[in-house]
Amino acid sequence: MFHRHYRLIDAAGAVLLRACGVVSASVVVLIVGFLVWKSWPAATDIGLGRFLVDERWAPTSGGFSLVAMAAATAAVTLGAVALAGPLGVASALFSRYYAPRGVAAVYRRGVELLAGIPSVVFGFWGLVTLVPLIAVWGGGAGASMLAAVLVLTLMVLPTVALLGESALAAVALDQRRGAAALGLGTWASLWRVVLPAAAPGLASAVLLAGLRAVGETMAVLMVAGNVVRLPGDPLAPVRVLTANIALEMGYAQGDHRLALFFSGVVLLTLVAGGVVLADVLERGRRKAVRGG
């Protein structure tokens, strides 16, 4: 009787969990399907080659090049990751190994808070503080690739810091004791033992930060200046793919609309590639831990 009761709960639970799994998986499939379905005619009506070879982005007069904006997305993302990666790892090392206990707790709360700030607030801060500063300092309008990189850096920093810290925490205590017992000081232990052991975890933290940077629209839109051009001069404005969609979707018609859907597919492909890479890294980490 008793057992039957539990078996029933077990079965119901399994069904429920499976249903949840099916729902979330199908939402993903539906979104991807929708995007592909909506942008499919882009291949036939516009032709995929033109997204690459057209001279410029002028969708109302037949220019469909996504190159400048895709390059801007890549440049801004790489810039932000290049800054936030080392800073975030340093911040994780600090709060885990150097900060006194009380300071570390306050510091961690601060980082968590930073993670919770809505992106529009970052954008707003960038617009009223950072952009004028860059304008004074570097000349020009201020709204620029540099502004976008700096705002994005701040936004993804908590991702690296928090995930990085758990990667460091996963390095077993006995490894650190072992390093200490061999006459390695704090810095040598960190550099030679803890960081190598945590490397795959740190790499996936940085990668996830990059994924977040790729998808970030609002803050970048507010500070990047949004002129479609190849990235180069950090003080010049750029337009990233996400910002482009947000800016033009409201009025786009016909082929223009198709092109925007297609740029969504490009973004999705970028992010999916990142997720696959993260998965490979995660496997590497588990293998390192198991000793495979």
Added chain:
Amino acid sequence: MSLPVLNEPDLHLVGQVRPAPAVAHPLLRACCVTVSYGGKPAVRDVELEIAHGRITAIIGPSGCGKSSFLASLNRLTDLIGGCTVSGAAMLEGHDLLAPGVDPVALRRRVGMIFQKPNPFAMSIRKNLEMPLKANGVRGAADRRDLAEQALRDVGLWDEVSGRLNQSALRLSGGQQQRLCIARAVVLRPRLLLLDEPCSALDPMATQRIEELLTELRGGCCGLDSDEESPLTQVVVTHNLAQAKRIADDTAVFWVREGCGVMIESGPTESVFTHPQEEETRRYVSGLQG
């Protein structure tokens, strides 16, 4: 740096084990050592001499402060929040517990092996070469030779020489523990502390380690010298038979009035056959039971 002459791989193992020196002078003398956690003493007022070139076993029930005492001898207790150590531990004339002592430099002279083998998540070769590098051995060739010598010293060379670049985590538990011992002795410590080094190993691996420790007592090569010099060891063990097999001296720890104390120490033979304390007598008679 001059390099040690490489031995034939197995000479070490089949070679005669040198006896421990009969008249022993102390390498380390603990005076009134107390280890406390959050102000509450875990082990109090330990007075113990560790004889040069001999193996000293520390035995006693769980929770009597054996590990705490051991860790205080290379200041690993410094790494535990809330842990304080008082008293003095004179190693070759200097109090290693004194505030001015650099614990990092100390730990190179006083190595430690743990219950759970803890090779680093890197290749076998790097496990040995990295600590050498971190301790200032500049030449890559020197590091490679010392690493090979260390592997021969622990009898691991024949087993792993073909896969030095594989992850050390793929070795068996016993091999991992021998690698950890190699990694420690290659720095040529004056004293090696071992906290239940065989508790996680099977009987065969245990026997290997016991043989190894007795050989190392006779002498091992390493950094800074061509000469073999004896390696003094302190082994915490739950295995009384093991203490009898390998230890020249034995110290018995016990819990009295809620706190760990050392109740007696002396040559292993006399501690086991003529214990002075009632607790020791009952504890070692567990041997027959």
